[in-house]
Amino acid sequence: MSATGLFLCLFLVGHLAGNLQLFLTGEEAALQFNAYAKFMTTNPAVKILSYLTYFSILFHAIDGIMLVASNKAARPQKYAYSNPSANSKWNSRNMGVLGTIILVFIAVHMSNFWYVMHFGSLPVDSAGNKDLYTVVISFFTDDSMGLIFVLFYVFAMAAMCFHLLHGFKSAFSSFGLRTAKTKVIFEKIGYAFSIVVSIAFAAIPVYIYLTH
Amino acid sequence: MSVLDSKIPEGSIDKKWTNHKNHIRLVNPANKRSIDIIVVGTGLAGASAAASLAEMGYNVKAFCFQDSPRRAHSIAAQGGINAAKNYQNDGDSVYRLFYDTVKGGDYRSRESNVHRLAEVSADIIDQCVAQGVPFAREYGGLLDNRSFGGVQVSRTFYAKGQTGQQLLLGAYSALSRQISKGKVKMYNRHEMLDLVMVDDKARGIIARNLVTGKVERHAAHAVVLCTGGYGNVFFLSTNAMGSNVTAAWKAHKRGAFMANPCFTQIHPTCIPVSGDHQSKLTLMSESLRNDGRIWVPKKIEDAQAIREGRLKPTQLAEEDRDYYLERRYPSFGNLVPRDVASRAAKERCDAGFGVNATGQAVYLDFASAIERYGKEQASIHGMNNASKDEIIAMGKKVVEAKYGNLFEMYEKIKDQNPYETPMMIYPAVHYTMGGIWVDYNLMTTVKGCFACGEANFSDHGANRLGASALMQGLADGYFVLPYTIGDYLADDILTGKISTDQPAFEQAEKNVNDRLETLLSIQGSKTVDHFHKRLGKIMWDKCGMSRNAEGLKEAMVEIKALREEFWKDVKVPGSINGLNPELEKAGRVADFLELGELMCLDALTRNESCGGHFREEFQTSEGEAMRDDENFTFVSVFEYTGEPGEAVLHKEDLNYEAIEVKTRSYK
């Protein structure tokens, strides 16, 4: 769980770095982004990485579902009255719910762009690359659905933020790296990472919606 | 020769145990495998005995009434465990520990047993450290010690205020290891309700499974009782709610004599009673007396004002405080033994100087210790100009490190912060030095029935020193009984399996069932606790910290009458089948109602004051205990004859060869 989780955190960094190009505007930006997209879908090394990512997502999700099921089985009879907020944070208790939202998002997100890029018929840009840039921009600025997509993406990133806030630091505990001293460090890095990454991702559709 | 053969080995005091071990009969390993032993109770003595016996090869069945062997009441011991290691190089030795214990017991313990205890004390520490018991350590990585009442060396090993817990978990882990190997069969939530005798030998027990309610027969070649003390006869005590005398009392009725039953330790530092609802009393470790100073107001009008809430203790000037222990006993001060400290508190409160609403409390004050430690810290850190507040803050840190958990516990119960205002304390029943009589091999007067730890009488005389109970429990269980039991079992190697189909088992089981049915059938008008509280009040008023002949005679009549009333008017709900805590309690209180009378008889017979036994008729003009060595240097050993008040007294004379008997003085 923690291994795939941390790997997916690494993936988030890479994915974000690439997508930050969407903040650029103009013809040049589109060319650059489309070239990058081509590289990401054809380079053999990247291919290996992306298969690893698909695997991680699947494993993380299946393992998570199994974990939730077995943990539920460990308490067949529920309490009549419980006050869990007295001893733990909401997100730490609802990683399964948050994870499910993220999984749904991933499915939607991949059908929006990944599927189109891999299997859809796209126009090409002036450099001859598939014009994913335009697909992205028009997706979020669509007259009827654009705003809904933007809101959905922001919502999903909020869920991811809460998921990461708990998941990032917990992974280090599972690896046995948490000690009285490191605890604070992992917590701080985890907080910074979760918030920065989630806001940056969420900012992309918002920015596109507002500027285009 | 009397009926009592204490089997003290020949030789000089320091050679007795070694000689005895060298000449004792042994059981060879193959034969051990065909011998079964029942151990009742899983406190320090029981868990260590069961683990050690199993490790030697015997088949052990261990019983405890708690839901896990780890919860036995040894776990609540706070302060520490004594051992003659002399790590502090302050002149400690086996002899000195032996001497302190005999003197502390007011010369009413058996010399040979106490010396053996002192001899094996050092092994206990080695053993426990090897098991992973995390004793307190100094910065150099070596073990730390502290000082306890009644001694002038630092020989007490400790683990904060949780030494009993750590030692018990050590013994429990050794026990768990043997359970996992299948050498010990553990019976949790089982209570022993009778001892089964076959041909005058203890051959098993009748126990009730407290969950199913089923009464079961268990056979063995020997039965070891490690069932603790009977302080709960007083209703309020520092014992656990479940601590009881039942197992020991059943053995007594089967022929095991009770020794010195009236020797009860009243611990000076407990949290005072707050109301009628009180179910038990909580101890504040004796270790607190290392740093706390005990006082009451000097003027009776100040005491009055404090009781009425008009005056706060912190407002009282130093010269208006009476540090009565320091005043009366300058050489030991606040570290006098428990019996002395308790009586002194009672004396002040009876004279009208008590400080809580009921007038039954004295102060235990840490202000001067906080200041002293604070100054020491300031000096260590080179803070020559430290302000008073800084000193106090640093001092509080030191005190917190030493006693933090105790202070926390006090605050939870009393809702007062003992760092700011002195604690209130009062004596409470804590330990029973008396118990089942045993010989040097720890065998009772019933062949094949042994008693270890607090359940027996052997080592503490009329008063136990602090941090010695843990020492005795583990000494008996780890290092004494496992050897001495072989002497008895050597005759049993050809006996073969003991069957539970014998008439003796059938009869005992029937008796137990009949008694349970009777308790349930009375359906009177008063609860078990009602009777227990009334018994406790009689015992506390008339057989407590001080006793007199008249009161004891009254008490015997009252207890007998109360017992009769109990059997006519007690109300026990529920059924015999299944879990029934009220039924468990009823059986225990029924036995306390018999034991209480015997305790009074013993106290009445002993016309002297010694240790925890203070007879008002026998005191000096200064109010100190007056012993009568000429007429009472013996152990009072009672044989059951059908009525507790008519028990027959036998005497085991105590001969002091290694120690000169002196008046005990802590002045």
Added chain:
Amino acid sequence: MNLTLKVWRQKDANSKGEIVAYDVKDISEEMSFLEMLDVLNEKLVAEGDEPIAFDHDCREGICGACSLYINGEPHGPMNRTTTCQLHMRSFKDGETVFIEPWRAKAFPVIKDLMVDRSAFDRIIQAGGYVSVNTSGNTIDANAIPIPKEDADEAFDAATCIGCGACVAACKNASAMLFVSAKVSQLSLLPQGKVEAEERVKNMVEQMDHEGFGACTVTGACEAECPKGISLENISRMNREYLKATVSPGK
């Protein structure tokens, strides 16, 4: 003060239980929570009803017998306090108080508020000890100096009273805090290091076998532990477990 109690009543392991309401009157603030239940039980017995069964023994917060899930929290609302040390001053006049047993598959209810915690014993039996004989022929206690910090840390872990509040608090009914406290104590001391790898594997295996859930680091156990056993112990156990799993030859 007067209170309404909503108490789980269950005749035995095989019966179906239910919440039953009781009114208790004239409760003093000085009473402990269990003394309040004693008062109720005295009343029930006097009225010919069966008293409420609950585990308790030392009543000074160390034996670990007492349990009770009070108003949605194990051992009630006070932190670092067992039920027996919880006093009625923590409640308000007129309050409704829910009292339930620990809930976990591995802790089946015996009666009313009593549960069977022998799973903990079996986990200790699986390896929560140092395999040293009780012969007395061990080396001198001071032969191996142990750094004070290690000894103190081992002690902190060793103060676990085995009450099961960690399991009761955890949404997964996980016993990781309990198990890791023992693993930590022994792995921090030189005496326990020798068999550290076997120990952690065996204890974890037994823990899983008993039906406890897995740890998802919610921290509820640490927050509710009456002895303040820290989450770092769980991390240490994970570390020990990883070490034991990848260690060659074992």
